[in-house]
Amino acid sequence: MGNGSFKSSLLIPGIKEGLYLGPPQKEKLPKNSQQGSVLVGAISYGKLSFADQDEQNNPEKHPASCRISYVVPPNKVDEDKGKGSSLSTKKIVSERIKEEVRDAKIKVLGTLKQESDEECLEWKELAASLKLEYPKYTPLLAKILEALVSKSNIKDKIHYDEEVIDAANEVIDSIDREELAKFFSLKNDSEDEDAESIRKKLESTRDQLAEALYQKGLALAEIETLKLADLTWCILSKDLAATEGENQDVNSDQSLDDGSHPDLFEENFQELRKWVDVKSSKYGILTVTRERRSQRLGTALKVLCDIIQDDAENAKKFYELKLSLLDEIGWKHLATYERQCGCLYVSLHLCPFSSAYLLELSLTAMAGL
Structure with a gap:
């Protein structure tokens, strides 16, 4: 078709359309x-x-x-490199062995469970040992972050979120973002095997960077929410006299958070926006969180509905978030209807009486709020 890809089209009898098949990778x-x-x-x-x-x-x-x-064509011969000496061959083999051992250790780290205190201690010791052995190695740091995010037995949420932020920062700091941006700003030759190998490696690095920024943003937002909930609980406490000193401390901490966490969250969000589509189904929840924090509830709901529409298979996990947004906006009738109908478990278009149509009418006005 001339543009490197062929898109599906409908043909009526007698109409012809040309296409060509390229070699597989x-x-x-x-x-x-x-x-x-x-x-x-x-x-x-x-x-x-x-x-x-x-x-x-x-x-x-x-x-x-x-x-x-x-x-299957013959392998390309690199005339510049030649056959190489036996010494260089041994060096390549030794490097490959080291890389295989390193990757095997990281794979073992990824298989360790963290259900009990003993298992958590073992995991932390191995992770610390590998970080000393392979400092600033992004795939290792990304695997550590992945393990933290998948952890289930969380006792102290704020402490856990701080650990996630620290792990995400280690991933971010291990990546040369300037070089990464330079590479993706240039058009690369897809037929050059070396260039293609470098491209895939850097694409993986970019994905690890985006995931670290995404998880850091979620953790920052959750810390802010938890501290605000603690402050609200202290204010509503019946024994205000006994907790007056504690309230002052919490207020002091909250004032500091108001000057740091929102800025950190926004700075992190703007960095993520440079690398990925922040409204996509993979990263869109962070956009919903950002709009909600800024009290742009209509925009948050619209982004969430778009995510659900694009990712109907995972719509169930967004159900409670959508209901909470409807309640927060004040659309109790729509929230009640969604609870009764349960249409969110399938694509909105599959339910002829879903509230999607009513939402479209209302979100147009709410999106600018």
Whole structure:
């Protein structure tokens, strides 16, 4: 099609449309395929409206199909490097062994559970040991952050969130963001194997950076919410006289938080925005949190509805968040209807009487608030 990809289209009888097939990427070829090997397969066009699963998966049953083949080409010869000496070969092998050992240790760290206190202690000791052995190694730090985020037995939420922030900062500090930005600002040659390998490695680094920024933002917002809840509880306490000194301390801490945490959250959010689409289903919850903190509840609800629409499979986990936003806005009738209907467990478009239509009418006015 001339643009590197082919998009689905509807053709009426008699109309033709041209397309071409490019070679598969090298890493997607079977591992045991030698140069000169012939790979055979089939390609099909069109879909059957009324067919069972077996017929849908059988290309020969489709309206149009044909056989294709691909000859595995020889490996490229790097004339500049030449064959290399036996010394350099030994060095490459030794480096590969070290990398395999390092990756195996990180893999073991990822498999350790943290359900009991003893298991948590073992995990922390191994993580600290690996950080000393492989300092500033981003995949290791990202794995540590991932393990912290997946932890379930949390006793002190604020302390836990602070640990997540520290782990996220270690990931962020281990990445040269300036070099990363320079690389992605240039168009790279997809046919150059070395350039393609570097691109994939840096894409993985970018994803690890984005995940660290995302988790840090969630932790910052949760700390702020928890401290605000503690302050509210102190104010509403019946024994105000006995807790007056504590209230003053909490008020002092809160005033400090008002000057630090909101700025840290916004600074972190703006950094995340440089690397990813902050309204996507993967990172959109942080946008919802930001809009809610700024009392732009209509915008927060609209972003959340877009996330649910794009990611219907995971709509269930956003159910309570949507209900709380509806209650906070004051749309009790919609919140009640959602609870009774339970339409959020499926795509909003599948429920003909869902409140999605009413939301669209209201969100247009609320989005600017």
